[in-house]
Amino acid sequence: xxxxxxxxxxxxxxxxxxxxxxxxxxxxxxxxxxxxxxxxxxxxxxxxxxxxxxxxxxxxxxxxxxxxxxxxxxxxxxxxxxxxxxxxxxxxxxxxxxxxxxxxxxxxxxxxx
Amino acid sequence: xxxxxxxxxxxxxxxxxxxxxxxxxxxxxxxxxxxxxxxxxxxxxxxxxxxxxxxxxxxxxxxxxxxxxxxxxxxxxxxxxxxxxxxxxxxxxxxxxxxxxxxxxxxxxxxxxx
Numbered sequence: 244x245x246x247x248x249x250x251x252x253x254x255x256x257x258x259x260x261x262x263x264x265x266x267x268x269x270x271x272x273x274x275x276x277x278x279x280x281x282x283x284x285x286x287x288x289x290x291x292x293x294x295x296x297x298x299x300x301x302x303x304x305x306x307x308x309x310x311x312x313x314x315x316x317x318x319x320x321x322x323x324x325x326x327x328x329x330x331x332x333x334x335x336x337x338x339x340x341x342x343x344x345x346x347x348x349x350x351x352x353x354x355x356x
Numbered sequence: 357x358x359x360x361x362x363x364x365x366x367x368x369x370x371x372x373x374x375x376x377x378x379x380x381x382x383x384x385x386x387x388x389x390x391x392x393x394x395x396x397x398x399x400x401x402x403x404x405x406x407x408x409x410x411x412x413x414x415x416x417x418x419x420x421x422x423x424x425x426x427x428x429x430x431x432x433x434x435x436x437x438x439x440x441x442x443x444x445x446x447x448x449x450x451x452x453x454x455x456x457x458x459x460x461x462x463x464x465x466x467x468x469x470x
Contacts (some may be wrong), residue, residue, distance in 0.1 A: 249398075275455040286444065286460045287399070292451070336398045338458075343387055343406065343448065345458055347398035 245271050245341045249348035251302055256355055263323045264351045268338030272317035273339035278310070281334045281350075293320045327355040362445050362461025369435055377443060377464040378450050385447030387456065388421050388428040390420040393463075402443075404429070435468050440447045442466070 246269040256262050266276055274295045279287040291312055292300045299312035311323040320339075324331055332355045338345040362379045369375055380386070387406055391399035403414050405421035405428060412419055418431045428447075432439055445461040 249400075273425070277458070283430060287458075289457065289459075292455060292457065294455070324437075333359060334396075340455055342424045344389065344404050345446075345448075346401060347391070350361045350396070352396070 245269075245339070245344075245346040247337065247339050247348040248252050249337055249351050251351060252349060253352045254354070256353070258328055258355055259326055261323055261325045262327055262353060263321055264335055264337075264353075266320045266322070266339070266348050268318045268339040268341075270348075271339070271341050273320075273341065275340040276314060276320040277338045277340070277345065278312060278320075278322050279336045279338065281288060281336060283334075287336060290322075324353065326355070329355045331355050360445060360459055360461040362464055364464055365462065366465040366467070368467045368469060369402055371435060371437060375432040375435055375439070375466060376429060377445075377446075378427065379445035379461045380427040381447055381459075382426070383412040383447075383449070384425040385449055385459075387448035388419070389448060389458070390417075390419050390428070390430045391444045391446060393444060395441075399444060427442075432466075435466075436468055437468050440466055440468050447460055 247251045252264045253267040278290045280288045293314040295314045301307045314320040336350040338347045390402045393399040401403040403419040410421040415434045440461045448456040451457040
């Protein structure tokens with residue numbers, strides 16, 4: 244199946260700093276990528292849809308100025324958490340669409356201290 | 357918005373037993389997907405279903421897309437210890453511009469007793 248990578252796998256940052264997470268589709272091109280957040284023992288919640296070459300579409304309640312998404316190429320989308328706070332600590336997972344299916348990255352564990 | 361009800365929430369079974377879990381929705385989906393997630397990892401796609409009534413197998417896994425397009429089930433036969441994990445159903449709906457959005461169930465945590 245299609246392979247999606249994420250980097251970094253874990254990151255610890257101080258409150259008030261910004262963190263960038265990369266999502267790459269390794270063996271296919273993805274015009275659409277998705278960013279999810281998952282809190283412990285909960286399901287995945289869609290944050291935003293990232294379309295190559297255009298602005299991301301954010302879900303209701305997700306601050307677009309805080310979670311900056313850039314999808315500059317058909318194989319790379321980035322999520323930047325700006326001015327991170329402890330409540331932003333979570334597991335962030337991206338997925339890339341290949342035809343009718345979505346393939347997920349391994350996730351990034353963000354801890355804000 | 358769309359909501360998926362996934363049950364059971366958790367299961368404890370003996371190795372070798374069969375397992376069944378299901379999802380129901382208040383809305384119609386174009387596609388049903390079943391994923392497995394191990395701790396600290398992203399979900400891995402197990403089975404994708406595209407047509408109402410479709411029954412698809414992948415090894416010991418069998419899943420069906422309900423006739424009404426509002427439900428799906430996943431069966432695991434002859435469970436083994438490595439089946440342990442959280443299983444999520446997801447319904448895919450076309451969201452325009454060639455993309456599909458997924459709505460996830462809350463997951464079924466499977467524990468297999470050797």
